[in-house]
Amino acid sequence: MASILKVAVIQLHAEPMQMEKNFSQSESYIRSAAAQNAELAVLPEYHLTGWVPDDPAYFKLADEWETYLKKYQDLARELKICIVPGTMISRVQNDDGSDVLLNIAYFIGKSGEVLGSYRKKNLWHPERDHLVPGTQDHEAFDTPWGKVGLLICWDLAFPEAFRDLVTQGAKLIIIPTFWGLHDCSEQGAAYNPNAEALFIESTLVARAFENTCSIIFVNAGAPAGDSMIGLSQVTVPFIGPLAKFGSSLPGMILVDLDMNIAEHAEQHYKVRSDLARVDWHYGPNRRPTLP
Template sequence: MAPVVKVAIIQLYPKPMQLESNFQKAANFIRSAAAQGAQLAVLPEYHLTNWLPKDPQFGELCDQWEIYVKKYQDLARECSISIVPGTIVERYFEEGEGKLLNAAYFIDPQGDIVGKYVKKNLWGPEREHLTSSGRDVHEVFDTPVGRVGLLTCWDLAFPEAFRELVYQGAKIIIIPSFWTLSDCSEAGLARNPMAEAIFLDSTLTARTFENTCAVIFTNAGGPPGRGYAGLSQVTVPFIGPLTRLGSCSEGMSVIDLDMAILEEAEETYKVRADLAKHDWHYDYRFPRNRTEEKL
């Protein structure tokens, strides 16, 4: 019989540049999740700092990344719970120049890091500040809750990322995010102010069906009128969201994720079986000399 995994999704408003305050709030949610029997707690992207990369203080706070990774390791050990602490931006210096990496970790209940992922597909405004993981292969990690893949925010828009993970056997894909309603263009917002909410709800559900996987998506929430999208959710095939938080509020939901539904979905759609065939017809790379007109 497939196991049932108890998952806590935690939707936070990251107060700008307040690392310790934001950590303590997250830690309180995680302790509450553990008390409710959760095996895994997942936080949003940029949950310690918010996203203000042009503020001179931002880089200085990112220098403290190791301190907070260790704090989450200690918290996982204290609560006997696996934690994906959203993302933590890390600053390194090479030849005197600072480099920022947006990193997600999977920490097990013993406090050990069993997986790390550096964001690959950077949203437009991030490209001026962050370094992508580029052409590094997406990895899948063996964790206490099964085979897990990590993605971050805008990675959701790229089905290729999911395919790489599912091909390696990922059953759960975890996506910390800082996705706002105002990420849409002026033209899109004029068509529909809630366009990004439709993007999130429809794409998250589609990804679960087309990959026979579960998706754990945690997004930032915040005060009304500031563009926060929220909509953190655990999504599975056949059903869609098992739980879904509101657009603005902070909060937590603890949900039972029955892994049997993934086996039933694969039996129905046979996506993984097709991917495993020796003559699978989408085994290709785009030609490097393609032109913009062709795209």
């Protein structure tokens, strides 16, 4: 099993409602990443459509998700690169015949197959008027670098989501995100205008340590002066961010992620070993698969 994973972290600025333009921009980054020997490219949440759910045309765009998923599958197959194409909004019909929106992340293997998917469970409060949360259990899946799990944006706030994946053997957790300073309340911003950036940076490091796992966090980008935070990064135990964007400006960074770091952290902290104990204090429903 490969120990070094070369990751392309793509902090994309999506033009609202411009799916083809946003896909073309994504494709250009992914082709550049593949030419530099990247093995995995990760894009942000809502990277094709932006987040404009009150626009009546948004539902129509949500019907195009299969078309663009196939485009990414074809691109992965052509370039022999794994792709997490952020998230895709899809429209489905509810039991009562009404239309609802789902927010789903996919992990596409280098042969074009979908190795895993995840529908966002923990919706940010304004999303709840528009999206239907996932109801399935979190699920880790196999990749050339071991077990991987997918989360989306506000899932970062819930340690239970990480533990659910870790107890299934996930060593790497990938989080496409759409997170801005505007997500803070007026009261919170009065205490600290950069509160949301502090939330992201401190929580990512804590999750990496407390779960002895690596994290790929890819936020949306934006022009200077926009309220998007950016701060896309690859974070690991012992070190914190291996590399990260210092702003919200769009772009791409390539990161060599040593998967052994998480293993060495586990050997030291023994978090997974404790979770596997029959007499573990908190009685998780699942036990991890240990080497």
